[in-house]
Amino acid sequence: MAVLQQKRDAAAARLDALTVATGDFTAAARSDALARVQAQGLPARRDEYWRWTNPAALNAVAPSPAAGSDAGDEFAAFDRIKLVFVDGVFDAAASDDLSQAGIELLSAAGNADIHWAGAIYGTLEKAGQTPVDRPFAALNTATATEGVLIRVTGKAPKPVHLQYIHSSDHSDPILHHIVKLEEGAELTLLESGTPGARFNVVTEVCLSKDAKFNHIRVQGAEQDRQALTHIFTRVAEGAAFKSFTMTMNGVLTRNECVIDIIGDDAVAHVAGAALGDGKTEPFHHDDTVFITHGALRGESRQVFKKVLKNGANGIFQGKILVKEGAQKTDGYQISQSLLLDDDSQFLAKPELEIYADDVVCSHGSTTGSIDQTAMFYLRSRGVPVEDATAMLVLSFMADAVDEIEDEALRDDILSRLEAWLSRHRS
Amino acid sequence: MHVATDLEVREGVDRETVETVANMGSYKYGWNTDIEMEYAPKGVNEDIVKLISSKNEEPEWMTEWRLQAFQRWEGMEKPDWALLKVPAIDFQDQYYYARPKSMEVKPKSLDEVDPKLLATYEKLGIPLKEQMILAGVEGAEDYDPSQRQVAVDAVFDSVSVGTTFKDKLAEAGVIFCSISEAIKEHPELVKKYLGTVVPQSDNFYATLNSAVFSDGSFVYVPPGVRCPMELSTYFRINAENTGQFERTLIIADKGSYVSYLEGCTAPKRDTAQLHAAVVEIIIEEDAEVKYSTVQNWFPGDEDGKGGIYNFVTKRADCRGDRAKVMWTQVETGSAITWKYPSCILRGEESQGEFYSIAIANNYQQADTGTKMVHLGKNTKSRIVSKGISAGKAQNTYRGLVSMHPKAKNSRNYTQCDSLLIGSECGAHTVPYIEVKNNSSRVEHEATTSKVDDDQLFYCRARGMDEEEAVALVVNGFCKEVLQALPMEFAMEAQSLVAISLEGSVG
Numbered sequence: 001m002a003v004l005q006q007k008r009d010a011a012a013a014r015l016d017a018l019t020v021a022t023g024d025f026t027a028a029a030r031s032d033a034l035a036r037v038q039a040q041g042l043p044a045r046r047d048e049y050w051r052w053t054n055p056a057a058l059n060a061v062a063p064s065p066a067a068g069s070d071a072g073d074e075f076a077a078f079d080r081i082k083l084v085f086v087d088g089v090f091d092a093a094a095s096d097d098l099s100q101a102g103i104e105l106l107s108a109a110g111n112a113d114i115h116w117a118g119a120i121y122g123t124l125e126k127a128g129q130t131p132v133d134r135p136f137a138a139l140n141t142a143t144a145t146e147g148v149l150i151r152v153t154g155k156a157p158k159p160v161h162l163q164y165i166h167s168s169d170h171s172d173p174i175l176h177h178i179v180k181l182e183e184g185a186e187l188t189l190l191e192s193g194t195p196g197a198r199f200n201v202v203t204e205v206c207l208s209k210d211a212k213f214n215h216i217r218v219q220g221a222e223q224d225r226q227a228l229t230h231i232f233t234r235v236a237e238g239a240a241f242k243s244f245t246m247t248m249n250g251v252l253t254r255n256e257c258v259i260d261i262i263g264d265d266a267v268a269h270v271a272g273a274a275l276g277d278g279k280t281e282p283f284h285h286d287d288t289v290f291i292t293h294g295a296l297r298g299e300s301r302q303v304f305k306k307v308l309k310n311g312a313n314g315i316f317q318g319k320i321l322v323k324e325g326a327q328k329t330d331g332y333q334i335s336q337s338l339l340l341d342d343d344s345q346f347l348a349k350p351e352l353e354i355y356a357d358d359v360v361c362s363h364g365s366t367t368g369s370i371d372q373t374a375m376f377y378l379r380s381r382g383v384p385v386e387d388a389t390a391m392l393v394l395s396f397m398a399d400a401v402d403e404i405e406d407e408a409l410r411d412d413i414l415s416r417l418e419a420w421l422s423r424h425r426s
Numbered sequence: 427m428h429v430a431t432d433l434e435v436r437e438g439v440d441r442e443t444v445e446t447v448a449n450m451g452s453y454k455y456g457w458n459t460d461i462e463m464e465y466a467p468k469g470v471n472e473d474i475v476k477l478i479s480s481k482n483e484e485p486e487w488m489t490e491w492r493l494q495a496f497q498r499w500e501g502m503e504k505p506d507w508a509l510l511k512v513p514a515i516d517f518q519d520q521y522y523y524a525r526p527k528s529m530e531v532k533p534k535s536l537d538e539v540d541p542k543l544l545a546t547y548e549k550l551g552i553p554l555k556e557q558m559i560l561a562g563v564e565g566a567e568d569y570d571p572s573q574r575q576v577a578v579d580a581v582f583d584s585v586s587v588g589t590t591f592k593d594k595l596a597e598a599g600v601i602f603c604s605i606s607e608a609i610k611e612h613p614e615l616v617k618k619y620l621g622t623v624v625p626q627s628d629n630f631y632a633t634l635n636s637a638v639f640s641d642g643s644f645v646y647v648p649p650g651v652r653c654p655m656e657l658s659t660y661f662r663i664n665a666e667n668t669g670q671f672e673r674t675l676i677i678a679d680k681g682s683y684v685s686y687l688e689g690c691t692a693p694k695r696d697t698a699q700l701h702a703a704v705v706e707i708i709i710e711e712d713a714e715v716k717y718s719t720v721q722n723w724f725p726g727d728e729d730g731k732g733g734i735y736n737f738v739t740k741r742a743d744c745r746g747d748r749a750k751v752m753w754t755q756v757e758t759g760s761a762i763t764w765k766y767p768s769c770i771l772r773g774e775e776s777q778g779e780f781y782s783i784a785i786a787n788n789y790q791q792a793d794t795g796t797k798m799v800h801l802g803k804n805t806k807s808r809i810v811s812k813g814i815s816a817g818k819a820q821n822t823y824r825g826l827v828s829m830h831p832k833a834k835n836s837r838n839y840t841q842c843d844s845l846l847i848g849s850e851c852g853a854h855t856v857p858y859i860e861v862k863n864n865s866s867r868v869e870h871e872a873t874t875s876k877v878d879d880d881q882l883f884y885c886r887a888r889g890m891d892e893e894e895a896v897a898l899v900v901n902g903f904c905k906e907v908l909q910a911l912p913m914e915f916a917m918e919a920q921s922l923v924a925i926s927l928e929g930s931v932g
Binding site: 340349360 | 857
């Protein structure tokens, strides 16, 4: 029990430095989450769920400093509603007018028991705590200072873009977003940039019947920041959840995605493309996905690709749980890594846990270097080795990028991949 | 003529396969032998450890080794990471040593063994006679007898009752005897190798085994020798409330070859019984070992009562270059199976293979798989695992493939497939993949399904009737593993698995 005590002590130390807001519609959920994280404690090195990612930097009371930088407006080419957060603080001047868009801010939502978000705040996070503890998510629910509340009825006319700017070397924002799509509603959510030197972002996405949610996230190109994100989603009948994340660099990134399919004929796709170069600073990227099928004819896809070089670390922990009675489930999962040199490593745990018999579930995982036959083919046709490498890496990544439905966004992401490859040629 | 719809075809599969698997419930080996036994007092403590050691007339170093293990075990906790619901086991409420009274004075030859014991093995289809093959194997007479000899070491509860073909093996320089005998006769070999693959403190159950193992088999194949026949150990648990803790040590010296078979059964009893074995295999340069198991311990009844709790640690160490090991297992029995036969691929170009069929029915729980630890350059491994769950059973594949930084140019291919029969069972896959260099290639595939519609359609589109198509598809599910088994075992396994579905539809 000594270990549990240490974990709880770590949580207490972290909580000491944070404030649990009271007096608004989130108060009850916050105190509930506070008790949760106090009981769970923060993760320890030997926790199975943190087997390959050392949580020490996330447990620390103060973040390691990281130089601020502003990646600029990464989706400038798109017509969207932009919200800007600087070190986790909403910047009204830099943002679009929200009053027309049906978007509220968590910090400004005030005390209204009837607030629609009150029924969601912390609820999905709490449901996502079994069978595995996610103490950082509970910590987030308890202590988040800012976030957006988006509720959509009908088809949103424009995507919503959350642009993060990292300014202070010591910023440590905790953001909690809530998205609710009413029946048949549609929304595209874009995220870009780095929220802070270290950040903890939780997004709860509640999808009603036949709702369609598209999420495209570009995680900032800053090397030394430490990122921890959770997406919790509940997908109702006929609804579709689709999320794609591109990560380039970062000393530490852990993206968790917890998907609960509760309605029949629902769809959940989650994809990730990570490019890691450990040349100047280490690179450690961890994708942890947990999909629960609890209804009929659900379809889930996980497509994760990583390109790693100069001692970069790639982690994938993906699980598909099919509950008893969730017949005709179709679960698919693929995790692949391309190791461009001998120092990089890829660690994976692709899990299936299945309690229904009429299902088709599969997972695949491969790791290796660039196919020398393909390389030879290109070189024999006069393509220089570096161009050939770039071409092969791009084609390797294509499966993940193809998960993006919108063509313009897909091309945008591809051009970013190409740019990264040309920056990291050696 | 009755034309079956797709749905009916699939239901047909279920029915037939459920029946076949259910028939396994009429456990063939559930009888017990009425024989006078001698027990050590219940429970485990230092005195019991010393008692077991003295019963085996062991030298002092062995007693010390056991005591060291026991001291470590006392401070250890049971592993809880497997996807198993293990009822509380009272380690003090069972016997750790039980031997037939007639074995008090060790028989000098098989002629002196208690006829009751011989009859027991006869009935199990393992006659302890130096005959050409294991009896009861259909079709075996078609084979050239001189090619099909099998030497057997028979373990009954805590002791080995006899070993056949010892002399013939000795001519070839092969040592095949019980481990208690090896400790006395070949202490230099036992001292050199025991505990070097599975250390005393490896895990809770292996440590307990190190302290209280009562017997088991020992094999040494000298350099350059191809073992002239297959070796086999047959484990029988007979006594009630008794745990069986056997230890097997196999050493294949440079350039040698041996194929080893293991079988096990136990009587039907209401109370669960513990079986915690350790198998260590050492494979030197250019040597090859094949280890095949048909595990058919009593699985408990339809309500999940009784059965064997099987907690086994098996590991092979490919120490020399080009060493090869192949594990093949057919797991049909036991109420609980916790078993991960592993390969440490230390030597360059060494190879490890793991083929497994695990069937769980009623309330059986199986958590089984393998570890392939690639340490040397150019090492290769292959994993093929087939899990079948029926009734209320839970079946988990758990495995590790690890490519260390120095294991350049290594390869792994893993395939694990699960088949679910019925809506109350579970099939799970928990693979760990760790790749720490880029010249190696690791591929992992896993699927979980019912019988595949596309495959059925393919067969039927080519003119097969429903019956043939279903039989072919389900048959194919296990084939890769069945084919890896030696002939005797393949036959036994096939009848156990009985996946052949002739006459299933309609």
